[in-house]
Amino acid sequence: MYLIGQLAKLCDVSSDTLRFYEKNGLLRPAGRSESGYRLYSEDDKSRVKFILRAKAIGLSLDEIRELLDIRLEACQHSCAEVKAITQAKLDEVDRKMAELKRIRTALKKLNDACCGHADDDASHCSILEALADDGEAH
Template sequence: MFQIGELAKKCQVSTDTLRFYEKNKLIEPAGRSDSGYRLYNEANQRQVSFIIKAKELGLSLDEIKELLEIKLEPTEHSCAEVKSITSAKLELIDDKINELTRIRSALKKINDACCGHADDKATHCSILASIEYDIVKRSCSSED
């Protein structure tokens, strides 16, 4: 058994991070010392390592909590439940990638069209004109 500072050092996180995980019901101390200090064990260390790895994969705290619940009672759950969590996350990531690709393409198009000369005044900047054109094109009609 070890105290929160020792667990933090072993897992290379801050004690605040561990308190945050505890507050959000991701970990629970294995016990308390006679003086009331939280005590942790090897299972807690593995659980924190699991959380860290899941965060590296981009999973949210809610998704991690779901996975931990399944991990703690694996006979009560199916592999399909776990896969549904990661499949949903992959779908969100793909949507974000598509959106970022669209944004990058539009930004690159207007960036490439700009001469970018330091001596040219911004009064005729093609980037500003393009953004302004999109605003005018999308603005609500005066009848609204």
Template sequence: MKTSVTHKIGELAKQAGVSVDTIRFYESKGLVSASMRSEAGYRLFSSDDLTRLLFISRAKQVGFTLDEISELLDLKLHPDDHTCQEVKQRTQFKIETVSAKIAELERIKRSLVRLHEACGGTSQSTRQCSILQLLETDDLL
């Protein structure tokens, strides 16, 4: 049930620490929607909407995508239809995804370090640049 405290979009943005454009974008993605409209036609948001917006922001901060956040919101909004195990599984999947990205970034870093160390950094023409030569080979990765 929505609470009676209402906020215009600018007030909501300020309280949530996001931009008005971010709220509009979230609205377009179906993550948040105005609870009601004022007589003048302004979108009005409740305290529950602020709570939802803060939930979205926190979930983004720990790396969830908007699609994943949408799934989490569904789990949160329909608690009798879902289990905590489902939430934990989504978190485990996210951990595995982040771990894979970290491994890929570490591989990229090793390759960049190898490129950097292969170069003497002289003032010679780039025709002799070992970095550019290594980038033409399959030996890099």
């Protein structure tokens, strides 16, 4: 059994991180010592490592919680349920990447249109004018 500080060190996280996971229903101590300290097991250590790997690939706390719940009763769930979670995250990432590409294209167009001379003041800056233009004729 591990105390919270020991588990934190083994998993390379802070004790506050473990308390956060506990508060959010991702982790429960295996028990308490006679003096009331949280005690964690090898299973808890594996659970924290699972959480950290899931976070590293961008899964949210809710998605991680769902996967942990499935993992606890794996025989009552299908692999397709798990795949649906990762597919939904993949779709979300694809949408975000498309949005970032659109933003990058717009920024590059604005940036390329500006002469950006250091000696010029910004009173006629094409970037500021483009952002201020509401599309109406003046």
